[in-house]
Amino acid sequence: MPNIERRDFLKLVGAGSVGVGAGFYLRESIKHPMEHLIPHVVAPEDFSTGIDTWYNTVCSMCAAGCGISVRTREGRVKKIEGNPSHPVSQGRLCALGQAGPQVLYNPDRLTGPLMQTGERGSGAFAQITWDEGLSKVADRLDLLRAAERGNRVCLLSQGVRGHLAQLFERFVDQLGSERLLHYDFDHPHTLYAANQRFFGEQRLPYYDLKNTRYLLSFGADYLGSWISPVHHSLGFGHSRQGRPDVRGRFVQIEPRMSLSGAAADEWIAARPGTEGLLALAVAHHILSKGYYQGADRADWIAVLAGYTTTEVAAQTGVPAETIVRLADAFAQTQPSLAIGGGSAGNHSNGVDTLVAVNALNYLVGNLGKAGGLVFNPEPAGPTTHPHQASYRTMLEFVEDARRGNIEVLIVNGTNPVFTLPSAAGFAEALAEIPLIVSLSSFLDETTALADVILPSHTYLESWGDDFPEPGVGFPVGAVSQPVASPLYDTRATGDIILGLAQRLDMNDVLPWSSMEDCIKDGWRQIHERGGGDVRTESFESFWRAVLTAGVWGEETHRESTFTLDKSVIAGIGVQAPEFSGASDDYPFILHPYLSTTLHDGRAANLPWLQELPDPMTSVVYGSWVEMNPVTAKGLGLTEGDLVDIESPHGRIRAPVYVYPAIMPDVIAMPIGQGHAEYGRYARNRGVNPIEILSPQMEPQTGSLASSATRVKITATGRRAELVKTGGNSRDLGRNIVQTTGAGQHSANLNSIPITVIPS
């Protein structure tokens, strides 16, 4: 044993100790991290750990009112599908509806009440409590009501149906105001007006695509964005493939091929705004060939005298032979159906055009029968149309605001700063309103200008109900229930209104303590009225049954004997469309269309939809201008060239997309992008074509003729790469699409050896 010095001994002991410690902690640090198993204090009744719970509720992403089933796990929303029992969606759902969880979990949601502390639009907000926010608004409302200036309060909402609509009505009425406006960019004012004139009904009929054999669609992109795309897609599928020996034929008439145009058997480009003329030429041929033998035949012949196929052919650019062929097929294939809407209704002659389309259905006897146009009964609850504000109404509102006649504006869900053309001057008019309150869940362009923000729940967190419009031929109602607990310090829209009402002592007219109460109360009346497929003695079991099924319906078809008022026939006729801007200065007609994914821009903050390729162009994220190859060549432009699109009312810049299925003097742009606010995914991406639309109106309804703006195109000399998933649309000799002639095909068939699949 060698001698060891004290110093060295201490050194070794020190080193040994440090080593042991380090070794101990080395293993400690590489151990599996400790996880906890946190049990419930009391086991919840409505879900079990690890097991899916599905709730039926209603989609609120667009106005169609599809029923949805939401998959939840441990109380959290995971997935949304269509509700199989709901007659509108029948288990299917579109991309917009599927993206619902991204509304709920959106990182840009408003998490609690806010008050603007700086200049409007500065984005300086301070957090406040609900009590402060509600009191601030209620105090102002109370003052106005006491001074009998309640009419200076305006409630501007997105289109809402069901008992929330009723709640709004009563609340505004109690304030002594008449200013309850629902504003949606895509509300089909002209379609309502045309049906009102022709059928005398203030609601949309049911278009039975499912059972039709021949569909003539005038501008209605029924598969993409028109009214109820999920239901129409179901009908389309059934018409094409659901019947063993019948294949429905679909003809789409529109200046730019939409998704429906691409799915149609025939796509016909008529000059923008002349769809109604084309419909009347078809009607003319139906009469002259004697397909229609009704008592009022002479009246029809007289009124349609000026719409011969040859004359209309010159106006529409559709050959006379084509019109004759369409008319023959439409009259001889029964049942057939003509629908009109979308861009065809968004012209200065929109109502007349859609009346002409209705006339076609009348002349070949498509009314009130399967495969044609079925009238809807009285809806079981409040619907949205009565308060829908047209463009003209919004202009009146802007004028009132400018004059200082509006003192409080409560905005719910709608975003007019984005969805009104800048020519309307809406954003400027807001500056004249002393108090703006927004109930939006997101900081959109309108909400950014609000003084007080009282954020609403998303639709997945709130109570509500819906009566789909258009219905499906029989009364349908659906209850929307919260499928997840609120994520943030937000409240249901109805509860905010009720909170204000309580502070304003409106208890006698709005007696409910919560929206759930209000909805339940409304449905108690539906239960008492009886009828429907849920029949129970007690209301509680009825309520449970409706919540479980997610829908209530009464499958009865009413007698539809339709007699046409003679005065309607005399009023039939379509004027040539009027466009804003001189054709010399502005050679192109701008055709803005609702994006299949982003709709009117409301879904631009959902990354799933931003990255979902547009079905026709496959472009993701961003805006583009669709242009015929001939036009593009004439202007010396190719895909990706940045151009300025200028109307008499503004200018925007977007890259060119060369699109063969568009008329040469029309350019098309999708609506939805171009947000200045609305969260990280929407902001500063693309441009908004609504911004430059001319304030051209359809005179009967005052709705915006959004397809009637002329524009000019100026090349900027700069380029921007379009981000898209599609490659080249041409074959380029790669033999990708192999074709064979009919004769060759049958010859090949005969030589194919028959193989029997072993069982």
Add this chain to the structure above:
Amino acid sequence: MNVSIVPGLRALRPAALVGGTLFLGLLVGYWANATWYPGTSPEQPIEFSHRIHAGENEIPCMYCHTQARRSISAGVPSVSKCVGCHKEIATERPQIRKLMSYWQNEEPIPWIKVHDLPDFVHFTHKRHVSAYARAAGIECQTCHGPVETMDRIRVTSRAIDGSFQLDTPWEMGLCLNCHRQHQVEHGTDCWTCHK
């Protein structure tokens, strides 16, 4: 010419000694941790004994772990479930008082997870406690070890001969052995578990 490195080594000897001792210490420390603090049987917030409940009193596993037969996870009983019995039974014991204090404060008991599978393994209890699996002789103990003998739950696996291996975490071999032995349909496909 010879150059010796010995003087050099001699000069390094003190440093080498210190380094060597440090390394030895490292090994000892590591071993000590692995032996005395394996972390395979963590101390729980309440000293709950499976030996008393499942062993002596023969309470079936699924009386408390109710989710096992219908869910991917077996589930931990809610606090109310414990209280359901212990309102009456052994109310004076300190651990039960602890339980009641959680109950009165409406707080969950933060149990520490003992048995765990990596996130890339898709395992479902439902399938493994089904009537079919039971008929094949699969008990809870087949994977979880002799739980009814443990006061505190301890990580347990099984060797290929079927004997229990304490403090050994589950590995893929455990799954595969059993799947092969019972000739489970698609039981050795990658995507059966890794999906």
